[in-house]
Amino acid sequence: MDSTASDVINRLSEPLAVQVNSSPELAVGMGKAAAAIDRERAKKGARKDTQGPRKPGLDQVPRAEGQPLRITPWDLLATFARATALARQGRGRGLAEHWQGLKYCRAFAGDHHGNLRLTTEGKAPELSYRAMQARELGRAFGLAVAEQVLRDRYPDHLVSIVDAEIALLPGFARTKPAGTLGARPRPDFLLEAWRPGEGSRIFVVTVNGNHQAVTAKTSASSRTTYRQLARSSERVERLHLGQWDETPALLTSTEFLAAAGVTVHMLHAGGGVVLPMRPMSGAGSADVAIGRRALPYVNSVAVPTKRGASRHNAFLIPEKELTWFGRVIARAHAAGQLSLAGGGGTVGRYLIDEQGSKHFSETAFAGTASVHDAETSFADERYVGTDQVFRINGTRVEAFSGMAADLYKLLVDGKVEEYRRQAYERRKDWSKPDGVGLWGASSIRPDGTALAIRVVRE
Secondary structure, three states, X not given: OOHHHHHHHHHHOOOEEEEEXXXXXHHHHHHHHHHHHHHHHHHOOOOHHXXXXXXXXXEOOOHHHOOOEEEOHHHHHHHHHHHOOXXXXXXXXXXXXXXXXHHHOOOEEEOOOOEEEEOHHXXXXXXXXXXXXXXXXXXXXXXXXXXXXXHHHOOOOEEEEEEHHHHHHHHHOOOOOOOOOOOOXXXXXXXXXXXXXXXXXXXXXXEEEEOOOOOOOOOOOOHHHHHHHHHHHHHHOOEEEEOOOOOOEEEEEEEOOOOOOOEEEEEXXXXXXXXXXXXXXXXXXXXXXXXXXXXXXXXXXXXXXXXXXXXXXXEEEEHHHHHHHHHHHHHHHHHHHHHHOOOHHHHHHHOOHHHOHHHHHOOOOOOOOOOOOEEEEEOOEEEEEEEEEEEXXXXXXXXXXXXXXXXXXXXXXXXXXXXXHHHHHOOOXXXXXXXXXXXXXXXXXXXXXXXXXXEOOO
């Protein structure tokens, strides 16, 4: 067995600290960056309506929620996998887009303080690749920290990740350009904190990353981080549930070369919107296919002012459509779970055409199919899913992604609400990382999904 590959996998299973920075100074720096961006636009002769609008009330998260995140590198890559299971940009269902994170297996290491840092390999990609690394790992770190905030805030809820584009297409794809959301700014993800029998809480989330070097002698945050947060404040302001300024938001920017190790900078804004409770079956439940909507985007949001109200363009889900939108979120999450497990054509049943139903239902190219064709057990629990075999320094390595078999069957049978009920009831029953047998590193979530990696024994 190649010791180098084994060492890499061992590092992937080592809990490390990811620093989190959320402070009043961060909010001030973002505000200055926003003003600078507006001045630059004005010099270029940009129209005034291109300056903002921006999310009001952005501030530091409560101190109790801004603590360092202790997490394994494999859990970070698994977070990235779960977030990209329905990715549309590559149209690569057959290639299983959620395996994109495997290329970062050798990018992480811990320092002598136990803080997560990039390895020499992680610091040395070519420029074009570095931009992709910042974008992709920014998702992993930003979402992991955002999830921690919601778990601390709602400890008796499960937290789901849904791509914002997938969630918005059923309501806005009928406006031009047809079938897409075009270049209209929007947040990256929606996080849903939920439990059966209650309405869900939805948070809009932006995720960014950068390799701007910051030392202990310079600012605690880089200029790039401030500008990323400033632009994020514009994007989250373009999505509202119910009415203006009722939708909570989490903005993140990850610095990979920060002096204290990888650091996630985060701001948040509050909001009181709660999606209505759904029935557990029948009409109005997430078991039933959703219909399309043609919701307005132009001048859709009324913003109170001293002179009455102004209006700006945004994705607005009216209050009367919040129940429908809750079903959209639940079904998109179900599709993502199935895609993670190689669900093949069953994924398409939860999506409409604009979301990629046909894309997931078609037969994949020969030699590239990622289908439900693998199974394993963790602590006597049977998981079904899909796998990927690749090499680390010449040694064959296998990665597995899947779901607990009984929960998988519920989604295959179209029983979304029952899946949610059982997943919630069993949220504390899943095995811990030390109960995974021959697997070198694992990520087992309370929702019954698992990702694991090991060296292939000859």
